[in-house]
Amino acid sequence: MLVLFAEDSLTGEPDVLLQLRSRDLSSHPGQVCFPGGAGGGWRRRAVATALREAAEEVGIRSDDVQPVAVLPQVYVPPSDFVVNPGG
16 A cells, blocks of 8 residues: 655645545445555565555556655454555
8 A cells, every 4th residue: 555645736735645446346345545455565565566556556657756654564354454554
């Protein structure tokens, strides 16, 4: 998962990238989320996975991102996933 902070190109104000999942998906349809997906590992690969998924999902170029932190893993019981909020 990538928590991407950027400057809004129109207003110059801080902004964060969120996605709206398709209502046709079987898992978490219509929910707001950060870019990301399954894969990668902890710490060493968390950022690479987050950048790869963001590139695939919203076209963010990894060269345009400056990672500043890798947050602690969080277990999400409803989906039975351990989330690595990287980036």
